[in-house]
Amino acid sequence: MTDLHHLGPAEPDRLHYILDSLVAFVALLTPEGRLKDVSRNALEAGGVQFADVENRLFWECTWYTHDSVAAARMKDAVERAARGETSRYDEVVRTIGDGRLDIDVQIAPVRDTSGAVIEIVASATDISARVAGQRQTQALMADMSHRIKNILSTVRALARMTRRTARSESAFDDFIGRVDALTALHDALNRTREADEFFVELAESVLAPYLADRRSRFSIRGPHRTLQRDQAKLLGLCINELATNAAKYGALSTPDGRVDVELRAEGGTATFAWRETGVPGTTEPTHKGFGTLFVSETLGSIFDAAASRQYGADGLTVTVTGTDARLFATASPGAAA
The missing domain is CATH 3.30.565.10 (Histidine kinase-like ATPase, C-terminal domain)
Incomplete structure (x- = not known):
């Protein structure tokens, strides 16, 4: 296999330049899952050279060495692609300096004219911003849920104590006044x-x-x-x-x-x-x-x-x-x- 990373634009093989022109991370695999080519941005994100990953099983490359579960998930997706199936899922991969990156992964088969799977394309997009937004939303929702429960607990306590202490003719007005006070405090x-x-x-x-x-x-x-x-x-x-x-x-x-x-x-x-x-x-x-x-x-x-x-x-x-x-x-x- 030839390293295409230093070929000029006049060379006949244009595939590698297509890979490098994409925003997405892209790797080309054999049906057995061995890496044939990979986009430059994927190598830079992993802090590796092409020679470090060439012809290696994709799930054993640097992007998956941090997590055996993630590696097994990729291995399964590649095996399914070899059978003609496409997989898509979110994953966390390893990056340079033992960092982590949230990505949206797609593993798809490439067929010849007879329908046989001859290659597998692994592509991924950076979804860190989306995941960070989701986590922030989840944290805000959890905080909101906690606050709502506390407010309702306070209202319930106000109602119980008002019923126990107020005269029947003034109980409702007393309770509403206290809820109004709670609303003013919240504001x-x-x-x-x-x-x-x-x-x-x-x-x-x-x-x-x-x-x-x-x-x-x-x-x-x-x-x-x-x-x-x-x-x-x-x-x-x-x-x-x-x-x-x-x-x-x-x-x-x-x-x-x-x-x-x-x-x-x-x-x-x-x-x-x-x-x-x-x-x-x-x-x-x-x-x-x-x-x-x-x-x-x-x-x-x-x-x-x-x-x-x-x-x-x-x-x-x-x-x-x-x-x-x-x-x-x-x-x-x-x-x-």
């Missing part, structure tokens, strides 16, 4: 992409209905760290419940009331605090409603610690201190805003 998290003041932005989004005409009555502080998205939604729902209660019975129901909302984090420990002032005569209610139960249970879950609820002479204070392992998406330190 806020989708809009927020920066780590700086992420907690502050989240809290301001939840408290927007109260900040419009009472901004001076709020103090909101938090670290410059990105919250884990699912935990951020739950923390936002806690803030919503606390604000709703404050508007009905606490600091936002009186002209002199103030609310301080703070998240601190240091050394693997995080503290969330909601403090109301300017509400004289605050007393602990005899009935624990949805908000009280939800905030206590949810903060306990986020921080892996029991939340404290104190009814002081000047207003309500809710605090919890625990691990920040579930709270933040990154471990980068932040400073208070």
Whole structure:
């Protein structure tokens, strides 16, 4: 067999130049699967010379030495082509520097005038971009599925707790209000992409209905760290419940009331605090409603610690201190805003 790689364009055998002019990787095989010729781009991709693969069984060449399963698949496709069958499938082959390349392979027989298989053409196209896109889509779909399940679980928990705690005449309106709050949180998290003041932005989004005409009555502080998205939604729902209660019975129901909302984090420990002032005569209610139960249970879950609820002479204070392992998406330190 003659190496055609250095023949000039005036030589009579034009087949090799056709192979080299194609975008696809192409190899010409004997019916037994031995390599007769191959396109230059295939040799360059494999980091080999023609002499390295000439007359070798195709599935034993460099492109298939990384994976016995891939080699067996090629051997089977070649044997089928020798019987007159065409095969097509996706494969991962070995490239120069022990790299990997995703390809779309086609193995087809070449027949003479009598119908006998005299050669086999193996061709392949680079599908790396397509495969990368598919993998990204799969990852996005998996992430979306996870988020949808978490949202539905939260909605289900809201429904169960509302049914258990609300008066029958207000249960539906209470539930819809909480779903609306969850929707607002979801929108806020989708809009927020920066780590700086992420907690502050989240809290301001939840408290927007109260900040419009009472901004001076709020103090909101938090670290410059990105919250884990699912935990951020739950923390936002806690803030919503606390604000709703404050508007009905606490600091936002009186002209002199103030609310301080703070998240601190240091050394693997995080503290969330909601403090109301300017509400004289605050007393602990005899009935624990949805908000009280939800905030206590949810903060306990986020921080892996029991939340404290104190009814002081000047207003309500809710605090919890625990691990920040579930709270933040990154471990980068932040400073208070």
